[in-house]
Amino acid sequence: MTQPAKPAPVPLLSILPPRRWTPLSLRELWLYRDLLYTLAERDIKVRYKQTLLGIIWVVLQPLIAAAIFAFVFGHIAKMSSDGAPFLVFSYAGLLGWNLFNSTLTRASASVVENARLVSKVYFPRLMLPVSTLGATLIDFFVSTGLLVVLMLIYRIAPGWQLILLPFWMCLLLAAAIGLGLYISALMVSYRDLQYALPPFLQLMLYACPVAYSISNLHVSPRILSLYYLNPLASILEGFRWSILGVGTINWGAVAYSTAVTLVMLVGGVLAFKRMERRFADVL
């Protein structure tokens, strides 16, 4: 008659009221890795299906902007490009800037743009901003193609500094995703952010060494250290230095930027995790 007592079954999943801080479940992100890929694929396909010129715009936009910078800053303002041809110089700067800019812009809008999805089906919400990286990176590599062409035309060969390029890229992406996570979660409640973001980015563009090089800043060391408070300043200068070998690298500022960027990334993830549980109720 005596049967061995069955052990109490362990639930596969327990749904509980939210705690203040939810830890990031890497296991769950791993289970949903195919979704990340599929969402990125969707963004890329939709982007190139809707526009006639598709890929051409990706290179045309920064090329036009670089030409304008070369004309205004190089030709009219006669600023120094540290010896590099101004078009290549500003194009290389824009390449780094656009990596940050489009990651931030796309990630910020991602949750609101997928509101229907968020309110109807469960999946790790983090996938939405992170999946925008797919389309951004494709654009980046396409526009890098034009940079290679420009460098061939101007007969510029990259130096040993090129091996540090992935480092700058990672910093730019980490800063953009960190900030993007934070803004995308805030945008769910505050739609105004979608209008506030473009002018902020416009301002940032001129606060960073994109159209000019840091060597043009003839200011006191005190003011210069204020300039370096912007973590993007030394990263973007470093990005261009890796490609063209020109620019001023302040390693102290680089260390500071790296630390700030990591804080932004971790803070962004935590803030996103904290706000994500309200998404479905607000959207």
Place this chain on the structure above:
Amino acid sequence: MSSSDIAIAVRGLGKSYEIDHQRTHLPTFRDTIVRRLKNPFGRRSFETFWALKDIDLEIQKGDVVGIIGRNGAGKSTLLKILSRITEPTTGRVDLYGRIGSLLEVGTGFHSELTGRENIFLNGAILGMRRKEIQRQFDAIVDFAEVEKFLDTPVKHYSSGMYVRLAFAVAAHLNPEILVVDEVLAVGDAEFQKKCMGKMGDVAKSGRTVLFVSHNINAVSSLCNYAVLLHRGRVQTRGEARSVISEYSSIVRPDVHFDLVEHSGRPKGRQAILQSLALAEQNDEPSATFDPGAPMRIKIVIKTDTRLRSPRVSIGFTSARGERLFAVATYLGVNRIGQIVGAQTVICSLQLPALMPGRYTLDVGIAQEGGAFIDAIYSAGAFDIAETNYLGVTHAYFPEMGNILVRSDWSLEPTAIEATTAAAS
């Protein structure tokens, strides 16, 4: 049953929302700043609304559970918590198996992408691995009947094709617990049948199905267990039949039912059916009828567009949730013409000799050959009077069924040999 047969355990579950009565739009930074300036330290005054409160449920593996209740009873909130779209305020849910939910057909479909691309996208969003989708791909396409249009962007699909494809992906998710919300309200009758069949198959294979619907016919034919929610609480749970009969008793018999804001209309439907009125043959309003009595039903319809060959139908359902019969314009003797603006559709019919008790009416309107453009489940109710139609002293009992039939009985002397001889 042992505890290892549990699929879902819900304990003390509650979900509250804070309602701000002054708020008419999403908060903007300006609102937040203005509020902070006016009232720098105070908390905002909110009214707390409990969409769900003190829910306790235990659902066994292999059960097909119908969740019924009027709009606002908390059905959708319960499903949203179970599918992890929103988090509970109190209590806990333990799930003993992978859950797949279908709260809306076609979530995550992208109109610019082709059918093939959308199968992968939708599958991934629902939590399927890419390999799984590849393995099920042919079955999905087969079920949806869209093989010819696989490489066409879904924006060119008809709404029927769209729904078929979306349901097909979700139906092949193969979760241990399947949660379905009112998806059967869309699509044509044949496809609805197919979906019901698929859900039945899922249940037969020993998995658990949770099915939310306004349609008590569907619940009674599909589910063995039901939960009736009322204002955020569990009013009754248990065997589907008895829960459904309690649900039917929520609708009070009346002579006139306002349908414009009726809680039996599935969400997202435009209100075309305006009101329903019941009357006797002489146009005298009535909520109680004798068995076999004539009945006049008046339905007021208001439409912005011209309805060329409208199909109005009325279904009669017993308190046990069985559909007894239906009448419809296309099943009637004479047809009605087109409907423009507001018009009253009058249906005169002869009731069968129904058992005394309560009956509910489902009302629907469709375009010719199309799916419903408006439908309301349990739109109204009436009683059949306790008259002694059969003229007997015996009390009526449930095994008699729903229809009273007068019968004559007699005896005839019979020789056994004669019958055997005739048979051989």
